Amino acid sequence: xxxxxxxxxxxxxxxxxxxLATIRTLMVVQGRKLQASLIGFFxxxxxxxxxxxxxxxxxxxxxxxxxxxxxxxxxYLGITIENKIALGNLAVQIILKIPDKDPLINELxxxxxxxxxxxxxxxxxxxxxxxxAIKRKDLEVLKKTVYEHDKHAFITVNNISPISGGFxxxxxx
Numbered sequence: 001x002x003x004x005x006x007x008x009x010x011x012x013x014x015x016x017x018x019x020l021a022t023i024r025t026l027m028v029v030q031g032r033k034l035q036a037s038l039i040g041f042f043x044x045x046x047x048x049x050x051x052x053x054x055x056x057x058x059x060x061x062x063x064x065x066x067x068x069x070x071x072x073x074x075x076y077l078g079i080t081i082e083n084k085i086a087l088g089n090l091a092v093q094i095i096l097k098i099p100d101k102d103p104l105i106n107e108l109x110x111x112x113x114x115x116x117x118x119x120x121x122x123x124x125x126x127x128x129x130x131x132x133a134i135k136r137k138d139l140e141v142l143k144k145t146v147y148e149h150d151k152h153a154f155i156t157v158n159n160i161s162p163i164s165g166g167f168x169x170x171x172x173x
Contacts (some may be wrong), residue, residue, distance in 0.1 A: 006053065007066040014048035014070025017043050017075060022078025030088055031161065054100040086137040088159060094130040094146055095120075101128055104149040107133065114140060133160065 020043035029038035050070070054063045096104065101117075106129075108115050116131040134142055139157065146153050 003060075006057075007037070007062055010053055011052050011064055011070040011073075012064040013046050013053075015074040017046040017050065018071050018074025018170075019078040020046070022075065022082055024083055026031060026087060029159075034173050067137040086110070086135075088136045089161070090134050091140060091158045091160045092130075092132045092134060092142060093156045093158075094132065094148075095122070095127050096130070096150045099156075100152045101130070104128065104146065107145060107149070108142070111141065111145065113138075115171055 020039050024039040026041060027039060035142050050067065054067045057063050072096075105115050105117065113132050113134060118129045118131060119125050120129045132142065143155065146155060
C-alpha cells in the first residue's frame with residue numbers, strides 16, 4: 001500500500017507542477033510578472049519534492065513511470081485549462097469571398113466587435129479586409145458568425161498586446 005501511495009504522490013505532484021508550468025508560461029508570454037512568479041514558486045516546490053522521491057529510489061522503475069505519466073497528463077491538463085481560461089487578445093483579419101459584406105459587418109458590430117475595414121489587392125482583385133481586435137475567449141463566437149455568412153472566408157489570427165485605445169468588449173455567448 002505504501003508503494004501505491006508513493007506512485008500516486010509522484011503522479012499527482014507531477015500533474016500539478018506541469019499544469020502550473022504551462023499556465024506560468026502563458027503568464028510569462030503575456031508579461032504578467034507577478035502571477036508568473038507566484039505560480040513558479042509553487043511549481044518548483046512541487047517539482048523538487050516529486051523529483052527527490054524518484055531520484056532517491058532509482059531502483060524502482062515504477063517511480064519513473066509514475067513521474068513520466070504525471071508529466072504527460074500534466075501537459076494535457078495544462079493545455080486544456082489554458083484553452084478554457086483563454087487569456088489574452090487577438091488581432092483577427094478576415095477576407096471574405098462573398099460580394100455583400102455589409103450584413104456581416106453590421107452583425108459583428110451588433111455583437112460588440114470593433115470592425116475596421118480596409119481595401120487590399122489580391123490574386124482575385126480588390127478585396128475588403130476586416131480587421132477585428134478581440135479578447136481570445138471571443139474567437140469562437142467571431143468565427144461562427146463569419147462562417148454563417150461566408151463558409152469560405154479566409155481568417156488569420158495573431159496574438160497581440162494592445163498598447164492603448166481600441167475597442168474591446170467581451171461578447172456574451
